[in-house]
Amino acid sequence: MKLLHAADLHIDSPLRGLSRYEGAPADQLRGATRQALENLVTLALEEEVTAVLLAGDIYDGDWPDYNTGLFFTRQMTRLCDAGIPVYLIAGNHDAANLMTRTLTASLPKNVHYFPTERPATVVDEQRGLAVHGQGFAQREVRANLAEHYPAPRSGLFNVGLLHTALTGREGHEPYAPCRIDQLVDHGYEYWALGHVHQRQVEYDADVKVVFPGNIQGRNVREAGPKGCTLVTVDDRHRVTGLRHHDLDTAARWHELRVDVRSARDVSDVLTLVSEQLDKELAGDTEPNRVHAVRVVVEGPTDAHEQLHRDHEKLLNELRAIAAQRPDTWLEKLRVKTSPPEERLDAAHADELVGELWRTAARLSASPEQLTEVIASAELLGKLPLQLREELSDPQRQRDLLAEAVELLAAELGGAQ
Numbered sequence: 001m002k003l004l005h006a007a008d009l010h011i012d013s014p015l016r017g018l019s020r021y022e023g024a025p026a027d028q029l030r031g032a033t034r035q036a037l038e039n040l041v042t043l044a045l046e047e048e049v050t051a052v053l054l055a056g057d058i059y060d061g062d063w064p065d066y067n068t069g070l071f072f073t074r075q076m077t078r079l080c081d082a083g084i085p086v087y088l089i090a091g092n093h094d095a096a097n098l099m100t101r102t103l104t105a106s107l108p109k110n111v112h113y114f115p116t117e118r119p120a121t122v123v124d125e126q127r128g129l130a131v132h133g134q135g136f137a138q139r140e141v142r143a144n145l146a147e148h149y150p151a152p153r154s155g156l157f158n159v160g161l162l163h164t165a166l167t168g169r170e171g172h173e174p175y176a177p178c179r180i181d182q183l184v185d186h187g188y189e190y191w192a193l194g195h196v197h198q199r200q201v202e203y204d205a206d207v208k209v210v211f212p213g214n215i216q217g218r219n220v221r222e223a224g225p226k227g228c229t230l231v232t233v234d235d236r237h238r239v240t241g242l243r244h245h246d247l248d249t250a251a252r253w254h255e256l257r258v259d260v261r262s263a264r265d266v267s268d269v270l271t272l273v274s275e276q277l278d279k280e281l282a283g284d285t286e287p288n289r290v291h292a293v294r295v296v297v298e299g300p301t302d303a304h305e306q307l308h309r310d311h312e313k314l315l316n317e318l319r320a321i322a323a324q325r326p327d328t329w330l331e332k333l334r335v336k337t338s339p340p341e342e343r344l345d346a347a348h349a350d351e352l353v354g355e356l357w358r359t360a361a362r363l364s365a366s367p368e369q370l371t372e373v374i375a376s377a378e379l380l381g382k383l384p385l386q387l388r389e390e391l392s393d394p395q396r397q398r399d400l401l402a403e404a405v406e407l408l409a410a411e412l413g414g415a416q
Contacts, residue, residue, distance in 0.1 A: 001050045001127065001128065001129070001157060001232075001233040002047055002048070002049045002050050002230060002231065002232055002233070003049060003050055003051055003052075003053055003159070003190070003192075003230075003231040003233065004040070004043065004044045004047070004049045004051075004052045004053065004228055004229075004230055004231075005053045005055070005192045005210060005212050005228060005229045005230075005231055006040055006052070006053070006054055006055070006212055006215055006227075006228035006229075006247075007054065007055035007056055007057065007091075007163075007192075007193065007194025007195070007211070007212055007213075007214065007215075008055075008056070008057040008091070008194055008195065008197055008213070008214035008215065009033065009036070009037055009040075009054070009057065009058050009059075009214070009215050009216075010033055010057055010059070010060040010093065010214065010216070010218065011033050011034065011037060011058060011059055011060065011068055011071065011072060012030075012033060012034070012059070012060060012063070012067075012068045012071075013033055013060040013218050014030075014060065015029055015030055015218055015219075021331060021332075023319070023323075023329060024329060024331075025251075025290045025292075025329055028250055028251055028290050029250075029251050029290070029292065031250060032216050032218075032248065032250035032251040033060075033215070033216045033218070034071060035216075035249060035250040036215040036216035036226070036227075036247040036248055036249075036250065037071075037072070037075055037215065037247075038075065039215075039247040039249055040052075040215060040227075040228055040247050041075045041078050041079060043228070043230075043245055043247070044079060044082075044084055045078065045079070045082055045084075047230060048082075049084060049230070050084075050127050050129065051084065051085045051086070051087060051124075051127065051129060051131070052079060052084060052085070052086045052087070053087050053088075053131070053159060053161055053192040054086065054087070054088035054089070054194075055088075055089060055091075055161055055162065055163055055192050055193055055194025055195075055212075056088075056089050056090060056091025056092075056093075056094070056135070056136070056163030056194035056195060057091035057092065057093040057094055057163070057194060057195070057214075058072065058088060058090070058091075058094055059072075059093060059094040059099070060093050060094075061093055061094070061098060062098055062099055062100050062101065063099075063101045065101075066101060066103065069101065069102070069103040070103070072103075073103055073106060073107055073108070076107060076108050076110065076111050077108050079108075079110055080108035080109065080110040080111075083110070084110060085110045085111075085112065085124065085127075086110055086111045086112065087112045087114070087122060087131045087133065087159075087161055088111065088112070088113055088114070088161075089113075089114045089133045089134065089135040089136075089161050089162075089163055089194075090113075090116060090135030090136050090163075091135070091136055091163040091194055091195060092136055092139045092140070092141070092163065092173065092175050092195070093139075094136075095116070095135070095136040095137060095138050095139045095141075096116045096135065096136065096137050096138070097137060097138045097139070098138075098139055112131070113135070114133035114134055114135050114161065115134065115135065116134065116135040116136060116137035117137060118134060118148070119132060119133065119134040119145065119148050119149045119150060120132070120133065120134065120150075121150045121153070123153060123156065125156075128155075128156050128157055128237070129156060129157050129159070130152070130153040130156040130157070130158045130159070131158075131159045131161055132149050132150050132158065132159065132160050132161065132188070133149075133160070133161030133162065134148075134149070134162075135163070136163060136175070136176075140173070140175065141175050141176050142174075142175070142176075142177070143176070144176065144177055144178050144182075145162065145164070145176045145178075146160070146162055146164070146176070146178040146182060146183060146186070147178070147182065149162075149186065151187065152186070152187035152188055152189075156237070157189050157190070157233055157237045158187065158188040158189050158190070159188060159189070159190045159191075159192055160183065160186065160188045160190070160191045160192065161192050162176065162178075162183075162191060162192070162193055162194070163175065163176060163193070163194045163195045164176040164177065164178055164193055164194075164195055165177060165195055165196065166178060166179070166180065166193075166196075166202065167179060167180075169195075169196045171197075171221065172195055172196055172197075175195060176195075180202055180203055180209060183203070183207070183209050184203055184205075184207045184209065188207065189206075189207060189208070189233075189237055189238075189239065190207070190208045190209075190210070190231060190233075190239060191203075191207070191208070191209040191210065192210065192212075193209065193210060193211045194211070194212075195211075196211045196213070197213055197214040197222050198211070198213050199211060199212055199213035199227075199229070199244060200213075201242060204242075206238070208231070208239045208242065210229055210231075210242065212227070212228050212229040212244075213226055213227070214226055215227060215228060215247045215248070216247065216248050216250070216251070217248060217251070217252060217253040218253075219253060220253050220254075220255050220292070220294040220331060220332075222253055223252075223253040223254050223255045224252070224253070224254075225244075225246045225248065225252065226246070226247060226248040226252070227244055227245045227246040227247040227248065228244070228245055228247060229242055229243065229244055229245075230242075230243045230244075230245055248289070249286050249288065249289055250288070250289060250290070251289060251290045251291075251292060252284075252289055252290075252291055252292070253291075253292045253293075253294075253331075254280055254281075254291060254292070254293045254294070255293075255294050255296060256273070256276060256277060256280055256293055256294065256295045256296065257296045257298060258272050258273050258276050258295065258296065258297050258298070259272075259298060259299045260272055260297045260298070260299050260301045260303065260307075260337060261299035261300055261301050262301075263301050263302065263303045264302050264303060265302070265303050265306060266303060266306055266307065266310060266313070266314055266317070268303065269297055269301075269303055269307065269314065270314070270317055270318065270321065272297075273295055273297065273318060273321070274321050277293065277295075277321070277322075277328070280293075281325070281327075281328065289327060290327055290328075290329060291325075291327055291328045291329070292329050292331045293322065293328060293329065293330055293331060294330075294331045294332045294333075294334065295318060295330065295332070295333050295334070296333075296334040296336055297333070297334070297335055297336065297337055298336040298337055299337060299338070300337070300338045300339060300340045301337050301338075301339075301340065302340060303337070304337045304338060304339045304340075305339070307335045307337055308335055308337075311333070311335060314333065314335075315330075315333045318330050318333060336402065360401055360402070360405040363401060367394045367397070367398075371392075371394070371397065374397055
């Protein structure tokens with residue numbers, strides 16, 4: 001038996017704000033989730049899998065029109081024509097109460113959509129498979145859904161299909177919380193999880209508990225290879241293989257962190273970034289993939305003040321370097337450097353700069369207070385809606401605070 005486990009497809013995720021970025025390959029990035037799903041279906045056909053397991057967040061929210069649903073139906077029909085069943089649940093992004101447009105009744109007969117009001121079981125005696133699952137009725141599910149999942153079916157390979165954060169994951173809401181030991185002791189051979197976008201084998205013994213990650217990165221917080229997990233099962237219902245397959249052939253995100261402590265000036269920084277970028281992309285063999293790269297330069301360096309004062313120049317120099325590679329787009333530059341240690345000590349001695357850093361540290365440690373400060377800013381109401389939404393993200397708030405403090409410290413240091 002072979003099962004293909006995927007989750008968090010987020011088909012047609014809008015990727016808001018791309019229009020603000022110079023030279024962004026918007027069409028290719030927006031179409032990447034569709035390409036990843038097409039790749040998943042092609043892989044299922046090539047591997048002649050027994051079934052496909054989709055563990056929630058098939059969609060990114062309510063559709064702007066029916067094209068998203070029609071695309072998914074076409075892909076499921078490809079599997080139906082090959083006799084491959086699909087088992088899926090709704091997650092927090094495509095919860096039942098969020099979707100005003102649906103084509104559930106028109107899905108091909110191979111698609112088994114689990115209910116949201118209670119867990120259910122679908123048994124395929126011919127294939128030796130029992131799949132248990134429950135979708136999200138609303139976006140915020142705080143109850144432990146797993147504790148009500150049915151008992152395993154004897155003589156079959158039992159799969160638990162669940163959208164969950166387990167006991168919590170950074171960057172993910174703690175939906176449908178449950179413990180690893182609870183899942184392991186439930187009696188299923190495999191738990192096909194979704195919600196966490198980073199691939200992780202949570203338990204790897206006689207029972208397997210797996211997050212496959214999402215099938216396509218959509219921003220720099222979802223950097224690196226993305227895809228699905230191919231599960232191989234022997235005749236005694238033991239998992240004999242868990243193999244990741246990349247699906248993100250259209251686009252991949254990278255966060256390139258470059259230590260520039262050896263740099264004396266901007267020219268040295270450009271050299272260091274260019275060299276590391278070459279190393280980062282050297283092993284990629286996918287000819288049509290676009291690489292969206294965020295560069296973060298960090299470390300104590302003599303170039304610190306120059307980097308902050310000439311940020312725009314550095315950014316465009318890096319864009320020019322990226323433009324020499326037709327497959328590469330520089331999404332953003334973050335400067336997180338500091339003065340060399342001896343100068344840093346002197347700056348700390350300065351009362352004004354010292355107080356600036358202390359205030360920033362207090363705000364960074366108190367997300368609620370930082371949010372209040374940003375919300376009270378007079379300019380906030382004049383910003384476009386998309387920027388205001390971006391500023392509601394706590395991590396983005398901390399990043400902006402750090403950038404502002406570094407810039408101010410550099411300016412104050414240069415005036416002395």
